[in-house]
Amino acid sequence: MASDLLAIGRSGAQAARVALDVTAQNIANASSEGYVRRSARMAEVSSTGGFGRIGDVSLSGVRLDAVVRNADLFRQAEVRRTGADAARATAEVAGLENTEAAIEQSRVYDAVVKFEGSLQQLVGNPTSDSLRASVIEEARTLVGTFNIASKALDSAGSGLRFEATDGIGQVNTLAAQLSQVNLRLARASDASSDQTALLDQRDSLLQQLSNFTDVTTTVAIDNTVSVQIGGSTGPLLVQGGTAQTLGMTTAADGTISFNLGGNAVSLVGGSLAGKGQALTKLAAIHANLDTIAKSVIDTVNAAQTAGVTLNGTAGQPMFGGTTAATMSLTLTSGAGIATAPAGAAANSRDTTNLNALRSALSANDPAKALDALLFDISGTVAGRKVTRDALQTIANTASVSLQAQAGVDLDQEAVNLVRYQQAFQASGKVMQTAKDIFDTLLAIR
Numbered sequence: 001m002a003s004d005l006l007a008i009g010r011s012g013a014q015a016a017r018v019a020l021d022v023t024a025q026n027i028a029n030a031s032s033e034g035y036v037r038r039s040a041r042m043a044e045v046s047s048t049g050g051f052g053r054i055g056d057v058s059l060s061g062v063r064l065d066a067v068v069r070n071a072d073l074f075r076q077a078e079v080r081r082t083g084a085d086a087a088r089a090t091a092e093v094a095g096l097e098n099t100e101a102a103i104e105q106s107r108v109y110d111a112v113v114k115f116e117g118s119l120q121q122l123v124g125n126p127t128s129d130s131l132r133a134s135v136i137e138e139a140r141t142l143v144g145t146f147n148i149a150s151k152a153l154d155s156a157g158s159g160l161r162f163e164a165t166d167g168i169g170q171v172n173t174l175a176a177q178l179s180q181v182n183l184r185l186a187r188a189s190d191a192s193s194d195q196t197a198l199l200d201q202r203d204s205l206l207q208q209l210s211n212f213t214d215v216t217t218t219v220a221i222d223n224t225v226s227v228q229i230g231g232s233t234g235p236l237l238v239q240g241g242t243a244q245t246l247g248m249t250t251a252a253d254g255t256i257s258f259n260l261g262g263n264a265v266s267l268v269g270g271s272l273a274g275k276g277q278a279l280t281k282l283a284a285i286h287a288n289l290d291t292i293a294k295s296v297i298d299t300v301n302a303a304q305t306a307g308v309t310l311n312g313t314a315g316q317p318m319f320g321g322t323t324a325a326t327m328s329l330t331l332t333s334g335a336g337i338a339t340a341p342a343g344a345a346a347n348s349r350d351t352t353n354l355n356a357l358r359s360a361l362s363a364n365d366p367a368k369a370l371d372a373l374l375f376d377i378s379g380t381v382a383g384r385k386v387t388r389d390a391l392q393t394i395a396n397t398a399s400v401s402l403q404a405q406a407g408v409d410l411d412q413e414a415v416n417l418v419r420y421q422q423a424f425q426a427s428g429k430v431m432q433t434a435k436d437i438f439d440t441l442l443a444i445r
Contacts, residue, residue, distance in 0.1 A: 009430030011061030016424035030408040034204030075402040080210035082395040084269030089388035091271035095278025102152030108145040109370040132334025150324035157254045175243035178205045182224040183241040214269030230265040253283040293324040307338030307353030312346035
């Protein structure tokens with residue numbers, strides 16, 4: 001009996017010491033990024049009984065069954081899925097806000113309104129040098145604001161594409177690292193002392209990947225993971241020790257598309273998908289801006305060439321170019337504004353042609369078109385913000401749920417320290433008792 005008691009006490013002390021080590025590891029890594037809380041799972045040491053014992057009663061002590069990572073695969077997958085959705089929405093909103101700022105800060109709408117206002121003032125005194133000069137200056141401002149808006153949109157697009165290119169590089173780096181972790185996991189045995197650290201590294205890499213793209217995972221029996229992107233039916237980014245290369249192609253309009261190993265793939269989550277969506281909207285806004293600019297150029301130039309200038313000569317185009325970026329002011333003198341109809345004499349106060357210009361502008365209504373453009377982008381931003389906030393709330397909820405399970409609670413670990421310390425001391429007391437009993441038996445004469 002004394003020998004059994006000693007063995008049981010020794011097993012308890014060993015188990016308590018391991019539990020203390022695990023608790024200390026948790027405390028030491030409470031702030032480590034990607035660390036998953038461990039717990040020591042104990043199991044009874046079974047025995048078959050013996051002479052004078054009941055066969056179904058085990059009196060053989062305790063053993064360490066496993067060091068368990070407190071991470072639920074479903075919760076981790078939810079954190080990655082919801083996080084990818086939130087990252088996509090956040091990236092899209094950021095890109096759309098830059099697009100909105102490019103249009104609003106250029107003040108192109110105000111410039112169009114003021115240009116039309118200067119033409120209206122010129123109707124009252126078509127031979128006034130100051131009013132004609134005012135029209136030219138407002139036209140110059142109009143050209144400048146269209147140019148500024150176009151350049152700002154180009155700059156916003158360049159920034160998004162630069163960030164997307166950097167994100168592509170990050171994905172490829174993370175995928176390569178994950179494939180190496182897969183190889184190490186495949187070589188590691190279930191009892192390997194470093195496997196839990198490898199699993200932490202695996203899950204951390206998956207979490208980082210989900211910030212850039214949607215991630216669908218399949219975990220094998222050896223804990224290696226296969227990663228698909230572009231939805232559950234998408235191509236494999238990582239399989240075993242092999243990682244495919246994610247690439248990006250830029251179209252003529254500045255939009256981007258993605259390919260994996262040379263084959264097209266449509267990303268549905270992550271910041272890369274969000275940047276792609278923002279660039280698609282930016283391209284549409286840019287195209288609309290160019291359409292409005294061309295409308296102004298064509299309308300004004302058509303009217304100019306249909307009338308005569310202040311000195312009675314044929315009118316010449318006021319604007320050059322065909323887009324917001326290439327728009328320029330070719331008429332630099334107010335005297336060149338063709339206010340009178342063809343055939344009118346010099347210094348004519350006939351405003352027939354000027355009225356035709358104003359009527360044509362009113363029919364095309366560039367101010368209304370620009371107002372609609374501003375409303376389009378601002379309305380899109382407002383709607384996407386609502387979606388982003390909702391998705392971020394969902395992602396935060398999933399993250400909190402996982403953190404409650406996998407995160408280290410220092411208060412709980414402090415309780416565990418005391419509990420396992422008491423268990424260790426109690427097991428020591430059991431061994432001391434066994435020794436005392438054995439000594440007593442030896443002393444019997």
